[in-house]
Amino acid sequence: xxxxxxxxxxxxxxxxxxxxxxxxxxxxxxxxxxxxxxxxxxxxxxxxxxxxxxxxxxxxxxxxxxxxxxxxxxxxxxxxxxxxxxxxxxxxxxxxxxxxxxxxxxxxxxxxxxxxxxxxxxxxxxxxxxxxxxxxxxxxxxxxxxxxxxxxxxxxxxxxxxxxxxxxxxxxxxxxxxxxxxxxxxxxxxxxxxxxxxxxxxxxxxxxxxxxxxxxxxxxxxxxxxxxxxxxxxxxxxxxxxxxxxxxxxxxxxxxxxxxxxxxxxxxxxxxxxxxxxxxxxxxxxxxxxxxxxxxxxxxxxxxxxxxxxxxxxxxxxxxxxxxxxxxxxxxxxxxxxxxx
Amino acid sequence: xxxxxxxxxxxxxxxxxxxxxxxxxxxxxxxxxxxxxxxxxxxxxxxxxxxxxxxxxxxxxxxxxxxxxxxxxxxxxxxxxxxxxxxxxxxxxxxxxxxxxxxxxxxxxxxxxxxxxxxxxxxxxxxxxxxxxxxxxxxxxxxxxxxxxxxxxxxxxxxxx
Numbered sequence: 001x002x003x004x005x006x007x008x009x010x011x012x013x014x015x016x017x018x019x020x021x022x023x024x025x026x027x028x029x030x031x032x033x034x035x036x037x038x039x040x041x042x043x044x045x046x047x048x049x050x051x052x053x054x055x056x057x058x059x060x061x062x063x064x065x066x067x068x069x070x071x072x073x074x075x076x077x078x079x080x081x082x083x084x085x086x087x088x089x090x091x092x093x094x095x096x097x098x099x100x101x102x103x104x105x106x107x108x109x110x111x112x113x114x115x116x117x118x119x120x121x122x123x124x125x126x127x128x129x130x131x132x133x134x135x136x137x138x139x140x141x142x143x144x145x146x147x148x149x150x151x152x153x154x155x156x157x158x159x160x161x162x163x164x165x166x167x168x169x170x171x172x173x174x175x176x177x178x179x180x181x182x183x184x185x186x187x188x189x190x191x192x193x194x195x196x197x198x199x200x201x202x203x204x205x206x207x208x209x210x211x212x213x214x215x216x217x218x219x220x221x222x223x224x225x226x227x228x229x230x231x232x233x234x235x236x237x238x239x240x241x242x243x244x245x246x247x248x249x250x251x252x253x254x255x256x257x258x259x260x261x262x263x264x265x266x267x268x269x270x271x272x273x274x275x276x277x278x279x280x281x282x283x284x285x286x287x288x289x290x291x292x293x294x295x296x297x298x299x300x301x302x303x304x305x306x307x308x309x310x311x312x313x314x315x316x317x318x319x320x321x322x323x324x325x326x327x328x329x330x331x332x333x334x335x336x337x338x339x340x341x
Numbered sequence: 342x343x344x345x346x347x348x349x350x351x352x353x354x355x356x357x358x359x360x361x362x363x364x365x366x367x368x369x370x371x372x373x374x375x376x377x378x379x380x381x382x383x384x385x386x387x388x389x390x391x392x393x394x395x396x397x398x399x400x401x402x403x404x405x406x407x408x409x410x411x412x413x414x415x416x417x418x419x420x421x422x423x424x425x426x427x428x429x430x431x432x433x434x435x436x437x438x439x440x441x442x443x444x445x446x447x448x449x450x451x452x453x454x455x456x457x458x459x460x461x462x463x464x465x466x467x468x469x470x471x472x473x474x475x476x477x478x479x480x481x482x483x484x485x486x487x488x489x490x491x492x493x494x495x496x497x498x499x500x501x502x
Contacts, residue, residue, distance in 0.1 A: 257383050
């Protein structure tokens with residue numbers, strides 16, 4: 001019995017969102033008379049941080065503190081239309097819609113403030129702390145709450161805005177077959193080190209190292225957390241999870257968490273992540289979206305690492321101990337490929 | 342169906358409720374008392390999100406008969422904070438981004454509290470073992486392990502909650 005160390009590499013070029021008939025998302029923003037803002041969305045926060053990121057985007061665009069923004073999601077009866085939280089599209093599509101809606105609401109808020117201060121709205125700026133003042137003259141000032149209250153009770157304005165971001169349907173050119181299904185790509189590279197036991201066929205993931213290019217990381221801690229969690233999911237897809245272990249034969253399919261395998265807290269590996277920021281021209285504040293790509297490169301990298309360790313090329317996931325042992329037997333033993341130095 | 346009176350302490354307050362034959366503790370807490378902090382995940386004791394403390398020990402409330410808590414001291418996540426002051430574990434989970442969708446979080450917090458109450462300075466391996474009955478689908482466990490170690494380091498995990 002021996003443990004064989006192997007290293008696998010994979011890189012990914014990941015499209016943000018999809019375009020099957022056009023890909024829109026909407027946002028509606030309004031203030032209450034106390035100057036707090038509501039962002040209404042139908043987009044869903046699955047735990048990836050949609051509410052936090054859209055809240056930041058709205059606050060930044062409106063020019064108000066993030067504490068003054070509330071994001072209401074996930075009631076498609078009352079919220080404006082959204083295609084959904086999938087295809088890593090949330091930050092990019094919904095974020096852009098929120099910017100448009102927040103810009104419109106901001107312009108009304110500044111008009112209301114201008115009327116109260118008897119100045120031109122074009123001369124007004126926000127300080128991000130709840131104040132609006134004349135550029136270069138901070139003493140000529142009104143709070144965002146006072147401006148929104150005046151709009152409501154004195155001026156008869158709604159401080160509100162509508163936003164939509166649409167990637168229109170891209171037709172296929174009949175001559176060339178060319179089309180533009182996506183406008184924005186994110187990129188990553190990941191290296192995984194594994195130990196493969198040639199007696200039991202078990203894999204121990206030892207270390208992961210990755211670099212992700214995600215446009216601007218709008219909330220760096222959330223991004224890092226999403227990448228760590230996503231890599232676990234990728235690891236789990238690669239070597240643990242399946243509903244059909246002997247597909248198309250239905251036998252031995254798991255029926256509950258006793259049988260459906262996933263790596264537990266004792267199976268995880270240290271993961272060092274480098275986040276590279278190259279703001280996307282059409283992204284909200286340059287953001288793209290980590291989404292699904294945080295899991296994707298782990299799968300091919302682990303398959304490559306197993307090949308590098310014992311010379312067994314797995315072509316059907318998950319990489320079970322049984323497949324590794326059958327592969328080792330077929331090769332007449334663990335036969336790692338010759339290493340290039 | 343016969344109903345039986347059960348008295349116990351929940352997060353320090355005395356409670357008395359009628360439970361049905363065969364009713365499990367999770368159902369009694371959520372439906373009978375209205376404490377929604379323990380979550381229903383799998384209903385068969387494999388996911389851990391329904392974990393509550395009975396006399397300080399972690400138990401899977403979905404597998405515990407409600408009538409067996411007569412006279413016992415129960416703690417749920419609702420009892421962790423004192424007033425608006427968060428328990429050290431809650432603060433560490435928040436600071437360390439140890440929740441994504443949040444569904445496993447109450448069970449993780451209770452498993453972690455049971456650990457820190459009996460072992461205020463656990464090793465990483467002891468933390469891993471303490472939460473090994475709790476499934477998390479989002480975080481990859483790393484931030485949860487780190488948050489529990491941080492809470493232990495802050496040293497006041499035992500002072501309140």
